[in-house]
Amino acid sequence: MKLATGLVAGHEELLCVTPSGAIRVSRMAERYGQSTGSWTIDMVLQQGRSALATLSAWEQQSLEDGMEPEHDYALLAPVTRPGKIICVGLNYRPHVAEANFEVPSHPVLFNKFPNSVVGSGATVDVPADAEQMDYEAELVMVMGKRCSRVSEEEALDYVVGYCNGNDISARDLQFRTSQWLLGKAADGFGPMGPYLVTGDEVPDPDALEITGKRNGVVVQHSNTREMIFSCRYLISYLSHYMTLEPGDVIFTGTPEGVILGQPAEDRRWLSRGDKLTVAIEGLGELDTYIG
Numbered sequence: 001m002k003l004a005t006g007l008v009a010g011h012e013e014l015l016c017v018t019p020s021g022a023i024r025v026s027r028m029a030e031r032y033g034q035s036t037g038s039w040t041i042d043m044v045l046q047q048g049r050s051a052l053a054t055l056s057a058w059e060q061q062s063l064e065d066g067m068e069p070e071h072d073y074a075l076l077a078p079v080t081r082p083g084k085i086i087c088v089g090l091n092y093r094p095h096v097a098e099a100n101f102e103v104p105s106h107p108v109l110f111n112k113f114p115n116s117v118v119g120s121g122a123t124v125d126v127p128a129d130a131e132q133m134d135y136e137a138e139l140v141m142v143m144g145k146r147c148s149r150v151s152e153e154e155a156l157d158y159v160v161g162y163c164n165g166n167d168i169s170a171r172d173l174q175f176r177t178s179q180w181l182l183g184k185a186a187d188g189f190g191p192m193g194p195y196l197v198t199g200d201e202v203p204d205p206d207a208l209e210i211t212g213k214r215n216g217v218v219v220q221h222s223n224t225r226e227m228i229f230s231c232r233y234l235i236s237y238l239s240h241y242m243t244l245e246p247g248d249v250i251f252t253g254t255p256e257g258v259i260l261g262q263p264a265e266d267r268r269w270l271s272r273g274d275k276l277t278v279a280i281e282g283l284g285e286l287d288t289y290i291g
Contacts (some may be wrong), residue, residue, distance in 0.1 A: 021069025091253025098261025
């Protein structure tokens with residue numbers, strides 16, 4: 001199942017993205033559930049598997065009934081206000097090599113904040129003094145259950161779904177000090193979307209093709225099986241130090257092909273008007289524009 005968050009008539013609405021198009025869940029609820037009012041992704045995260053089962057049944061019924069899809073909405077990030085945004089750096093060996101770092105023995109972690117979150121189609125405004133803007137195509141995991149000290153074997157049971165992410169980075173700000181925060185957590189630096197694909201449709205997140213494009217040209221291409229630390233390992237590792245809550249998101253790292261990894265004389269940093277696309281197998285396409 002594919003779930004999106006849209007801005008409809010000025011407020012957030014949960015959308016079920018069916019083969020026929022996106023349908024407001026509130027319309028499904030009114031027709032099939034005898035309930036009124038808006039649905040949001042937060043409601044699904046709070047109710048867990050029971051909500052997902054209900055939505056799946058409503059989606060099937062809506063297809064049988066031929067419900068008309070929505071046309072007047074703007075996409076937001078699938079999870080608009082994550083409690084935690086945890087990012088993993090240097091998680092693909094070729095990317096480690098191109099960035100001239102050593103292969104890490106433990107996950108390299110940093111974070112973003114909700115101000116970084118934007119949806120597909122958003123324009124990211126560059127900070128005034130940032131001159132080295134870069135892209136990073138990434139798989140994002142969204143937690144669906146409270147998670148503490150879990151094993152690798154059970155880790156994926158706590159994931160509600162997956163989406164595309166782009167770890168937008170201002171390299172000059174990133175390396176201004178030894179801490180990466182400033183170059184990673186600016187407004188709009190965490191695009192996600194276009195929708196959340198539930199875990200039942202992603203049998204193995206550690207075996208997905210991942211592609212990044214700049215103005216239609218492929219600049220990154222790999223597979224999540226090339227990650228140094230797997231999705232399972234990352235969840236288990238993190239949960240032994242911090243409790244993961246429903247709606248927390250994990251950016252799992254980027255493969256090779258970023259601008260920073262190119263020879264200095266060949267680097268063409270992102271500029272106004274550039275279009276970035278992240279496409280991960282089964283997860284649709286996330287588009288971001290540089291403003």
